[in-house]
Amino acid sequence: MTVVADRDHATEPARAGLTPVQWHRVGWTAVLAAVAVGIALPWMISGYQLSQVAGAFYLALGVLSMNLVTGLNGQISLGQSAFVGIGAYSVAILVTDHGWSYPAAMVAGAVLSAGAGVVVALPALRLRGLYVALTTFGIGLVFPSLIQKFSDATGGTAGKTIFPLYVPPDFLGLTTTEWGYFVTLVVLLVCLLFVQLLKSSNAGRMIQAIRDADLVAEGFGVPLARIKVATFAASAAIAGLAGGVFAIQRQFVSPGDLGLDTSINFFVGMAIGGSVSVPGAVVGGLFLQFAPQLTRHLGIAPIYTPAIYGALLIVIIRFARGGAAGLVRSLIAPLTRR
Amino acid sequence: MELFSQRLVDGLSSGCIYAALALAIVLVFRATGTLNLAQGEMAMFSCFFIWKLTDLGWPLVLAIVAGVVVAFVAGAAIERVIIRPVEDSHDHLPVIIVTLGLLLALDSLAGGLFTVDIETLGSPFPSGAWHLGTVRVPYSSIGLFAVIAALSGLIWFVFQKTRFGLAMRASVDNPESARLLGIRRSRILMVGWGAAAALGALAAALVAPQTYVYTGMLQGVLLYAFTAATLGGFDSPAGAVLGGLLVGVLQAMVSGYVHFIGNDLSLMTALVVIIVVLMLKPTGLFGRPDSRRL
Amino acid sequence: MSAAALEASIDRAGYGRLTVLRDVEIEVQSGEVVALLGANGAGKTTILRAISGLVRMRGHLAVGGVAVVPKSPERMARLGVGHVPQGRGTFPNLTVRENLVAGGAVRRRRADLNSDIERWSEVFPRLGERMNQHAGQLSGGEQQMLAVARALMGRPRLLLLDEPSLGLAPAVVHELFDKLAELNRDLGTAMLIVEQNANAALRVAHRGVVLEAGSVVMTGSAEELSNAPRVRQAYLGV
Numbered sequence: 001m002t003v004v005a006d007r008d009h010a011t012e013p014a015r016a017g018l019t020p021v022q023w024h025r026v027g028w029t030a031v032l033a034a035v036a037v038g039i040a041l042p043w044m045i046s047g048y049q050l051s052q053v054a055g056a057f058y059l060a061l062g063v064l065s066m067n068l069v070t071g072l073n074g075q076i077s078l079g080q081s082a083f084v085g086i087g088a089y090s091v092a093i094l095v096t097d098h099g100w101s102y103p104a105a106m107v108a109g110a111v112l113s114a115g116a117g118v119v120v121a122l123p124a125l126r127l128r129g130l131y132v133a134l135t136t137f138g139i140g141l142v143f144p145s146l147i148q149k150f151s152d153a154t155g156g157t158a159g160k161t162i163f164p165l166y167v168p169p170d171f172l173g174l175t176t177t178e179w180g181y182f183v184t185l186v187v188l189l190v191c192l193l194f195v196q197l198l199k200s201s202n203a204g205r206m207i208q209a210i211r212d213a214d215l216v217a218e219g220f221g222v223p224l225a226r227i228k229v230a231t232f233a234a235s236a237a238i239a240g241l242a243g244g245v246f247a248i249q250r251q252f253v254s255p256g257d258l259g260l261d262t263s264i265n266f267f268v269g270m271a272i273g274g275s276v277s278v279p280g281a282v283v284g285g286l287f288l289q290f291a292p293q294l295t296r297h298l299g300i301a302p303i304y305t306p307a308i309y310g311a312l313l314i315v316i317i318r319f320a321r322g323g324a325a326g327l328v329r330s331l332i333a334p335l336t337r338r
Numbered sequence: 339m340e341l342f343s344q345r346l347v348d349g350l351s352s353g354c355i356y357a358a359l360a361l362a363i364v365l366v367f368r369a370t371g372t373l374n375l376a377q378g379e380m381a382m383f384s385c386f387f388i389w390k391l392t393d394l395g396w397p398l399v400l401a402i403v404a405g406v407v408v409a410f411v412a413g414a415a416i417e418r419v420i421i422r423p424v425e426d427s428h429d430h431l432p433v434i435i436v437t438l439g440l441l442l443a444l445d446s447l448a449g450g451l452f453t454v455d456i457e458t459l460g461s462p463f464p465s466g467a468w469h470l471g472t473v474r475v476p477y478s479s480i481g482l483f484a485v486i487a488a489l490s491g492l493i494w495f496v497f498q499k500t501r502f503g504l505a506m507r508a509s510v511d512n513p514e515s516a517r518l519l520g521i522r523r524s525r526i527l528m529v530g531w532g533a534a535a536a537l538g539a540l541a542a543a544l545v546a547p548q549t550y551v552y553t554g555m556l557q558g559v560l561l562y563a564f565t566a567a568t569l570g571g572f573d574s575p576a577g578a579v580l581g582g583l584l585v586g587v588l589q590a591m592v593s594g595y596v597h598f599i600g601n602d603l604s605l606m607t608a609l610v611v612i613i614v615v616l617m618l619k620p621t622g623l624f625g626r627p628d629s630r631r632l
Numbered sequence: 633m634s635a636a637a638l639e640a641s642i643d644r645a646g647y648g649r650l651t652v653l654r655d656v657e658i659e660v661q662s663g664e665v666v667a668l669l670g671a672n673g674a675g676k677t678t679i680l681r682a683i684s685g686l687v688r689m690r691g692h693l694a695v696g697g698v699a700v701v702p703k704s705p706e707r708m709a710r711l712g713v714g715h716v717p718q719g720r721g722t723f724p725n726l727t728v729r730e731n732l733v734a735g736g737a738v739r740r741r742r743a744d745l746n747s748d749i750e751r752w753s754e755v756f757p758r759l760g761e762r763m764n765q766h767a768g769q770l771s772g773g774e775q776q777m778l779a780v781a782r783a784l785m786g787r788p789r790l791l792l793l794d795e796p797s798l799g800l801a802p803a804v805v806h807e808l809f810d811k812l813a814e815l816n817r818d819l820g821t822a823m824l825i826v827e828q829n830a831n832a833a834l835r836v837a838h839r840g841v842v843l844e845a846g847s848v849v850m851t852g853s854a855e856e857l858s859n860a861p862r863v864r865q866a867y868l869g870v
Contacts, residue, residue, distance in 0.1 A: 504726070504733060504734055505734065505737060507723075507726060507730075508723050508730075508734040511723040511725050512722070514686065515717060515722070517686075517705040517709075518686075518708075518709060518717060518721070519709055519735055519737050519782070519786065520706050520709030521734065522706050
């Protein structure tokens with residue numbers, strides 16, 4: 001009969017680099033620099049290029065809404081384009097047919113989207129993640145046909161032109177494009193800040209706890225239903241605001257831009273930027289806006305752009321689930337001192 | 339009454355297509371435990387392949403057979419190369435996301451490699467119809483019924499009477515125990531996805547005479563197929579077939595009799611059915627209760 | 633001398649970053665019954681899962697003297713290692729007969745399966761009575777017997793049993809372990825039995841191994857262990 005003794009353990013080696021707090025400061029400095037560039041941009045580039053960046057910001061808002069509901073809260077939503085559509089058509093209809101002001105119409109759009117978000121989130125509470133994905137997939141698929149059904153108000157497949165145009169106050173001396181850009185920028189910054197603050201707050205911790213281990217979280221007193229519905233509604237509101245700026249930028253809405261592929265593109269943008277990363281949403285938006293041009297530049301026919309998105313999505317899920325933010329984090333990790 | 343009967347026949351006819359695609363969805367669910375959102379896109383791509391063969395001069399039936407076989411191989415390959423690396427019996431979401439990527443890729447590739455135009459594909463069944471009183475039962479509908487009946491019989495036989503079918507059912511019932519007994523999950527996964535792809539190809543080829551061949555040809559059909567699978571229970575092949583027929587008939591009746599819904603809201607209604615069934619009886623009419631948390 | 637049924641040398645094994653086992657060496661000779669004892673969380677189940685390839689491990693493994701590389705549960709089954717998992721692991725929606733047929737998955741010839749099924753219905757009469765019932769409808773004890781019979785359908789040279797007594801009434805546990813001893817005597821099947829119920833296990837085992845906090849702390853013959861004060865206090869409730 002043999003009795004064996006205990007063993008002892010090795011210690012961890014020290015590392016060189018910055019402390020987490022210092023990296024934090026570097027991050028915020030970069031953010032402030034980016035915001036400054038964003039504000040100065042109209043004086044740096046042409047009107048056309050500016051409208052492109054504005055388009056990227058609209059896409060970033062859509063991606064941000066996915067970051068909130070799917071990345072942080074774990075509810076897979078493949079129907080965000082529907083909420084974008086509600087926001088866009090609210091602006092289109094209220095401004096053109098009922099004389100509302102643009103800001104009021106945008107707020108109304110966000111509220112209506114949030115309401116729709118609640119309507120979707122309530123039944124989703126009782127469904128497994130798989131089935132929430134299926135249901136929202138269906139919503140993304142069905143939404144354009146709804147627009148067609150109520151074509152009297154929406155203009156159907158032909159779309160709806162919005163007038164009067166959203167013109168800036170005279171004293172600012174900006175063009176319509178520059179005004180649209182600034183409106184988009186402000187909405188984007190507000191939403192980014194909101195999600196970032198939410199993420200690091202108590203509520204944000206609960207939101208992410210639900211994603212990671214909802215039963216455990218519930219056991220610790222996290223109000224599952226309330227938070228999941230609220231998060232869904234907030235995400236829908238952000239998507240609604242995205243729709244609002246989309247309508248303002250184009251002064252035109254049509255179901256063609258609001259189909260299932262838009263929802264899936266937001267998903268791709270989220271995967272690229274990093275599903276829990278707030279700045280990642282901007283990266284995702286920039287990618288979605290400029291990647292098609294880049295591929296065209298490389299000589300690849302535009303029809304193949306979605307195939308590249310699809311391939312990227314598959315590769316990211318397989319090899320780099322954290323997206324760009326995850327890559328940045330893994331680059332910084334060996335340079336972080338405790 | 340005649341209009342009702344006619345609608346019934348037409349509904350059953352489209353129901354066969356939904357049943358075929360729903361069977362594909364169920365096969366993947368049974369093998370992998372998750373949903374393939376790209377099922378429609380895979381079927382559409384196969385249909386374009388079949389169309390291309392006919393364009394090159396192949397006879398239709400031969401082209402369909404070739405398309406189905408190639409789809410089987412491609413489906414198995416997709417499972418092995420793209421799905422398997424992210425497959426996890428505890429977390430089904432990464433696979434769903436990968437199928438989204440597949441959806442994008444196949445849709446775009448079909449447009450690029452084949453065409454963005456709308457093409458036509460003939461029917462393997464003779465044209466003309468059998469007249470039952472004033473009700474017109476097209477030969478193609480009878481053909482569809484026969485195909486679905488044969489498929490159902492085949493699937494039932496494989497599942498219940500063959501060793502492979504038993505291995506597949508065991509692997510779904512308790513994946514870990516099956517592995518411990520030496521049942522190769524790899525084979526089951528590949529055959530599951532391959533068979534599903536083959537079914538999808540067949541369904542697409544059979545619906546092509548009505549919908550024509552283009553990249554969006556199966557979007558609506560896919561939703562009805564998901565409705566059928568939801569109604570029947572995601573793990574029940576019998577449920578998929580009955581669900582498909584039921585959805586077909588309901589769709590014909592509702593869009594015919596309820597004018598507000600008509601064609602535009604038909605899809606919306608299907609979605610509502612999915613949501614209602616998932617909430618009230620998630621296992622569907624024929625599915626088995628899942629002991630894991632729903 | 634015939635090669636050992638199993639030689640396992642586990643340097644490290646665990647889940648992700650969590651190391652559960654350290655430097656564990658286990659040997660099961662041909663035809664031997666070894667009991668693996670230890671408290672909850674000691675890592676006993678992890679050892680079996682590491683051997684079968686369900687849990688990643690660093691180390692070496694040999695079955696019947698032949699090194700096993702690469703390792704997977706399917707490969708281990710084909711090499712003649714049957715694993716009866718914790719909680720039975722029967723196929724609840726398949727019938728008893730279908731469970732047994734599935735157990736023969738590694739066997740090549742279909743014809744033999746039926747005669748084996750006959751034999752197991754005699755050894756476990758209660759299974760014979762319920763051939764066409766769904767396994768999920770059986771009692772705990774019956775499911776345990778089914779899991780054992782199912783594993784034996786593969787005619788393994790080594791049987792790994794994970795907490796077979798869990799959730800069973802004492803009388804059923806007694807009957808089950810009697811059957812295991814009988815099978816070992818009649819078939820010569822080697823067994824590695826993980827058990828919290830040290831009494832039941834040591835009664836039928838030839839040798840025992842005690843595990844504490846992921847490492848082996850004691851080995852010896854069943855008799856030695858039954859008489860060791862440390863074992864008696866901690867595991868035999870004496």
